[in-house]
Amino acid sequence: MSDLLERLRGRGWRMTAQRRVVAEVLDGEHVHLTADEVLARATARLPEISRATVYNTLGELVSLGEVIEVATIGRAKRYDPNAHRPHQHLTCSGCGAIRDVHPVGDPVDELPATERFGFSVSGAEVTYWGRCPDCVRTSEPPAPH
Amino acid sequence: MSDLLERLRGRGWRMTAQRRVVAEVLDGEHVHLTADEVLARATARLPEISRATVYNTLGELVSLGEVIEVATIGRAKRYDPNAHRPHQHLTCSGCGAIRDVHPVGDPVDELPATERFGFSVSGAEVTYWGRCPDCVRTSEPPAPH
DNA sequence: GTATCTGCAAATTGTTTGCAGTCTA
């Protein structure tokens, strides 16, 4: 179950109750929680955990390369533990749900040399957007917000 | 010169000195300013403009579809006036410079049906990252931050 | 003339930090 926790132990990461709970809450596929959501779920398991510790721990997991930060427009950033398998994201503009997806090919190959402006290009992040089955069905107005 | 301003006038957008200056500051290609930068440049031309008005105006330009918001991790979002020609972004992880780029093909076509989870996919946003010529040359340490 | 816009200042939201006390390895 807990791949993330396993990896962290293996790397000699100092383990405390708080850190374990944060790692447990984050573990899995298609997990993209905000710091606040992590705090809420962690608190449910360990009421004495503090917001600062959640932020500290998330920041450390990002530095370790075990968790990826996902930028969002106008909202709190999200934390994605699926750091060891390259993937992209598919976001529902209705409800904000996010899925991990795997496009065919490498997006970087789609960028011709004439469009690179002399940059040394090392990667690409793709965010697909659309409407999830639920939001399509209930045919909410297309405006996200 | 000022395509953006032209379009806004054409759409019957109420014109004030403040709004004109914001639109002028934003106009062009490869322009990706933060609200703060817009404020700074607008203030240079019109010292009495306020921060709130810059935010109000930017928000309105986004609602009108004349300007696009670009998300960044941990930093203030950027405003991109190049809303009428589909494009993607190439970011320098050294200095943060951003260029508008045009990959070949449509990124959406790269996402197989089996990876769509029943979503109705309507678009994709791609952020390429790498190092710009200057940052490659000065060979700064690869870490952004 | 009037609906809309503007500036000011205060409120919100998301995140970081300083520091004394606590705990893991």
Place this chain on the structure above:
DNA sequence: TAGACTGCAAACAATTTGCAGATAC
């Protein structure tokens, strides 16, 4: 035991909002 981690509260950064006065059309 020592160095690392934690909680609290205060600081910060980015953005939004309420409201009285100003202004474009």
